Amino acid sequence: MEQQAIEVKGLRKVYAGSKKQESKEAIKGLDLSIPAGSIFGLLGPNGAGKSTLINILAGLVKKTEGQVVIWGFDQDVNPRQSRAAIGVMPQEINMDPFFTPRAALETQAGLYGVPKSERWTDEILELVGLSDKAEAHARGLSGGMKRRLLLAKALVHKPQILVLDEPTAGVDIELRAMLWRNVRKLNEQGMTIILTTHYLEEAEEMCDEIAIINHGKLIVRDTTAKLLGRMDRKTLVVEPRATPSAEIRLPEGVTQETRSGGRLAFSYSRAQTGPEDILLALRDAGIEIRDFATEQPGLEEVFVSLTSNQ
Template identity: 50%
Template sequence: MNQTPEYAIETNLLNKIYQRNNKKLAKHALVDFTIKIETGQIYGLLGPNGAGKSTFINVLANLVVKTSGTVKILGFDIEKEKRKARSAIGIVPQELNLDPFFKPVEVLETQAGLYGIPKKDRDSMGLLRILGLEDQAYSYSRTLSGGMRRRLLIAKALTHKPRVLVLDEPTAGVDIELRHQLWDFVRELNSKGTTILLTTHYLEEAQSLCDHIGIINKGRLVANAPTKDLLDSLDRKQISIKADVKQKDINIQIDGVSSVEKSQDGYIDITYQPSKTNFFDILQQLENQNISIVDIISKETDLEDIFLEFIRGNKK
């Protein structure tokens, strides 16, 4: 009986250098990139444009040859066990690269043939049905909307029933309703045992879907933790108060309060470090100044705050 590997994707000191004509201009796209994505996770890989996300995905897909380091997919080395590694993973690219003269059912049948799947074991219509494309099965791909083509690419990646699915910006350019439909589909797929690696520019998407987050910047993995731990790591919170007083009349003398500013909606924003003070100490000082608070809002840390901290180099 084969035991399920602990890691769906595992890299060790992965490097990719794009050589140019002038060696001084060589681009180091991945720098000692080491990552372990546990089997069964929904893992979000975030980073600015040019950070190395696409290079990493292309290495997984065997579209780009790594310079050094090791890469394993479900324990299969992508060089030594190329066929097994390739069969273990499905990749949905960001680009909507479909032959305009192929029909969706033909796209899936062709893909199944490339993976050597016998006709009796194929379920092209079933996949199209699951992704809401059954009615378009015999329409030309060029007639499909952007959202439909996105779903067809997902179906194509699932044709060989991979246990690891990589989604590169899966909701780019789709409307809100379809975005949430895709989220639900990803959750359902994951609940059935598929490991998901997701790259996205929508931080709300990553925060909602992913149980683990990695942040890549300039080819390096600068953050890697469970989503909740990452959100808890930022030593900055903000409360917004509405009071019958002007901003200049508020005098908070507490170590850890970094700013007191008036916002456009008439609230006064107080930013503080939870490691040095807390919400109740601030309220106590306001009460001591006989400031009557009409309303108060506590702003929770979100993934955007964390992302910006790491990208700007404020966190180590």
């Protein structure tokens, strides 16, 4: 059987209410498994329960009921081992402004009980591109460098699982590219990556599998390719050599629009027709084609379709 990095069964989290506020059930009987060695996307709208789930996995929030197994260690039976198996790069920047990156990593390693002989501080600093800032105070680092330091801190104990919570929020293109290169390198070395992000094009490009949760419930979990395949509509975009003068007799269900530069876009259902039928109709109308391309819905369209009715 495929080894699971994380297994969650019947997970519930209820935040107690007060005189001014009712209790809130943030996670409602969630069952979820994440394969070892994968890059796994955990997606959902704001308030879906993603942060609560991550904080439970990291041992920062106590669950109400259910079972959480991390790298084979039951969180209730072996809490120290389960926490040691996971590293979290948080969304919020939280660090001592007077620590240097080197001191921050050494302190973090000490908190995890990593012996000095087993620490890899210099390698981590090199990995995240902070070697030349190793002795600079954190308060003097740019926002992007602080993000790199958050990633570095999550790696000090060499976790089997790395959770990236909105890692590229507000960062520049260069840092984003560097982050994804490092993530792929860590994954190739065997580390399981869990990614939460609102940049759905990143999840589409990076993730092997994706789970979408909403209102504390699992909506869908599947491979990225199969999720994208759920959307039936595609578009054929054609650049004609000249403006069409004859009427195009399109197959049933195909819609047409004109785009900039005189390009023609034909939207169709893959279950009903194919691009070859549209191209045949264009040929019959005497339209010569300079170029053409197909477009299909991305993860954003799938995400909206699955969460909008929840």
